[in-house]
Amino acid sequence: MNDVLVGRALTKRFGQTVALGGVDITVRAGEAVAIMGPSGSGKSTLLHCLAGIMKPDGGEVHLLGRRIDAMGERGRSQLRRTRFGFVFQFGQLLPELPAEENVALPLMLGGVPRVQAVRQAREWFGPLGLRSMETRRPGELSGGQAQRVAIARALVTRPAVVFADEPTGALDQQTGQETMRLLVESTKHNDASLIVVTHDPNVAAWCDRTVEVRDGRLLESGALA
C-alpha cells in the first residue's frame, strides 16, 4: 500500500504544555486508523496537525509526497476543502440548509454548478440509508441520520483522507456502531483513508489499526485486523 499521509517528528506546545512531543505516523491508502487516548493526551492536536488545521511547531506533514505543513493558510484551506473530508461529533451541519444542500456545499465551494452538485450529493443518500431525507433540515433528522449526512458531505468531494473526531460521541451504542460501519465502508469503497480520533474501543475496533497517544507521544501501533 502507498503512504498517503505521513507525519514526521511532530511537536506542538501550548504554553508550557507539550501537546505533541515528536510523533511519527504513517497512514496508507485505504487504511482506517484509530487514534486513541485519554482526554488531553494530544490526539485531537495530532489530528489537527495532520489535517492542516494547525501548524506543528516542529516536524513535517506530507500528503501523497507533498509537504503540507509549510503551506500558507489559504493553501491548507483549499487542501482541506478538496483532498480531506471531515466528520465531527456534532454541530457541523448548517441548520438552515436541507440535507442535500449540506452535502452539496463542498462541491459548490469547489466551483461545481449547483444543479450538478445537488445531483451528485443525492447519489450518496441511498447507500447511506438516507433515502427520502434529502430535503429534510438537520433539526428534523435524528443524531444518527445527521452523522450519515455528515459522512456523505465528507466523502462527496472524493477526498484522499477522511478525518473523524469522536464521530459517534453523541450517539447511542447501536446507532454509533451503525454509523461507524457506514463510515468505514464508505471510505474504503471510495479508496479514501480514514483517521478516527476516539476514546471508545468499540469505535476503534472498526479500524484496521489503532495508535495510542499518551502525554503527546505515540505509545505503540498495532494492526487489529
Added chain:
Amino acid sequence: MNLELTWRLLRGGGRGGLLGTWLTLGAVAVATALLLFAVAANSAFQARTERGAWRNPVPAASGAVAVEASRFDFVRDRAITVVDLAALPGRAPAPPPGLPRFPAPGEVWLSPALAGLARDLPAAELAGRYPDPEGVLGDAALVHPGELVAVVGHEPDAPALTAGRTDDWVVARPPVKVASLAGQPGEDAQAYQVLSLIASVLMVVPLLVFGGAAARLTVARRDRRLAALRLVGATPGQIVAMTVAEAVIVALAGALAGAVVFALAVPLLAGIEMQGGPWFTADLFPGPLVLAGGLVAVPLLVGLSAVAGLRRVVVSPLGVAKRETPPAMRFVRVLALLAVLAAFPLLTRGTSVAVIVVALALAFLCVNLAGPWVVGMIGRITAAGARGPARLLAGRRLVDDPRAAWRTVSGVALTGFVAGFLGLLSPSALDGDAAGPLQLRVTAPAGQAERTAELARTRLRDAGVPATVRPVKDVVVAALGSSADPAALDRARTALAGIVPGRTPTTGHDDRRFGTQILADVRVGTIVVLSVSFLVAIASAGITATSSVLDRRQTYGLLRLAGTPLEVLDRARRAETLIPLTVMGGGAILTGAFCAVPFMIGGVSLVGVLTLAGCVVAGFAGVIGAGALSRPLLRSVTTDPAPRPD
C-alpha cells in the same frame, strides 16, 4: 435567590455571553436614544406651537384689554412676522412674551436676527420699514432662534388696526380685541404637529421591533442555559423571573446610556432647520415625566419581549434543543395588511388627528406583519436562483429567520417610499409662475385702487426702483423690471410699506410661502426619518451579524476547518442583509421616486436628489460596515482549532 443567580449568570456568561450582554445593552441604548428623539420631536413642535401662540389672537368675549393683529412681511425671501398691538384706552395689558413692557404707540421692537439684518442691509431695503427700534425681543417671543419678528405699537384707532385685512392665516390675521396675549395655536403649527406625529409613528414602529428583538437576542443566547436550569427542576416561574430580571437589568443600563447619548446629541439635532430656522435646545428636551416614562417603558418592553422569547423554553425544556423547519409565514399576514389598506380610506375619512394617526400606526403594524412574509419570499427566490454557495446560504438564512432580516430593513422600507417621493420634488413645483415677471401686489381698500396705484408710482420712483404700476380691479400690481434683483425687490417692499394699512405688498412666491416651506420641511423631515431608519438598520445589521456569529460559532468554526473560505461566509452574511435591503428599501425609494414623476412640473430638485442619494449611499455603506465589524469576531471564532459547544 433568583436575583443572585441571575446576577451570576449575567456576570459569568463567558466572553460570548458578555459580548451578547453588551450587544443587547448597545441595542437598547440606540433604541432608547432614537425613541427619545422621536418623542422629543413632538414635544419640540408642541413647544414651538406654544411659543408662537401669542401671535394668533383669540377674540375676547368680554374684558378686552388690547387690539392685536399680525401679518407677514418679507425680506430677502425670508418671512418677517409683524405683530401690531395697541392697548385699549384705560387698560394696562400684560406685556407679550419676550417684551419687558407692552409696546407704546409708535414703538418698534425687533427680534435679534431682524435687528441684525436691519443693521446689515441698507436702510432703504429693510430698516426704513421699522425705523428707530425701541429694543430687542427676548427668546420667549420667538418660535426659533434666528426668527424674524417685529412688534409694532399703535394707538387703538390707528389705521393698521382698524383697516380690514384678509382673514387668510397664511397672509395675515385681522385685528381683534383680546383679553390677553395668551393666543392660540396657529393652523400652520398644528399642521406641523400632525406631520411630526406621523414621522414619530414611522420611527417608533421599527424602533419597537428593533428594541424587542434586542431582548430576544439575550434570551436566544441564554435559552440553552435556561433550558438546562429547567431540566434540573427550575419552575417556569423561576425561569421567567430570572430572564425578566436579567433582561431588565441590561435594558435599564441601556436605556440610561441611550438617554445620555440623546442628551449629548441634542445640540446637533437643534441645528436641523424647520419652519425656517433651527431649534431652541431646551425645546428638544422632553419633560422629566416623559423621560422617566421612557426609562421605565423601555426596560418594561424589553422584559415583556424576553418573556415572549422564552415561551418555548418554558413550554418545553427540550424546546430549544431541536431545531426544526420554522413554520412558513402565513399568507394571512398579507391579507391583514390588504384589509387594513382597503379600510384605510374609510378610517382616515374622519378629520380627527388621533384617528388618522391610529390608522397610520395600524397600517405600519400590518406592514410589519407582512414584511417578514415578503422577506421569506425574497429568501426563497434568492435560494432558488442561487448558483454559488454564498447566495444559497443567504437565501436559506432569509427563509429560516425572515424576522431577523425584516428587523434590519423595516424602517428603510417603511420610510423609503415617502423619501423617494418627496426627495426628488422641488419646492418650486408649487411655484407655477416663478419664471414670470417679478410683481408686488397689494389689495387696496374698495374704490381706492387708482389712488393707491398713483401713490405707489410716486414712492417707487422716489426710491429709484423702476416699475410699472397699474390697478387690476382692487389690486395694485407693481411689475418690477426684469433686471430686478433681491435688493431692488426689498427696496420696493420698503417703499411700499404701509401703503395700505395692515397689508403687505407680496410677490406670488411670498403668497405660496407656506406651501413651499412645508414641502421643504417635509423633505427635511423625511430625510431625518430615513436617516433614523438607516441608523436602526445599521445598528440592527451590526447586532444581527455579531449575534449570528456568536450563535453559530461552532458551525462556522467547523465549516472553516473543513476548508470553507472565510470570504464565502462573509459574502453570505453580507447578502443576507443587502438583498432584502436593496429589494425592499431600495424598491420602496425607487417606487416613491417613480410616483413623484408626474409632480415634477417644477423640475427635479438637484439638492433633493443629492441629499437622498447621499443618505441612501451612507445608509447602505453603514449597513455593510456594521456587518463587516463582526468580521474579526468571525475570524477569531473560526480560527479556534477545537470549537466546542457551549
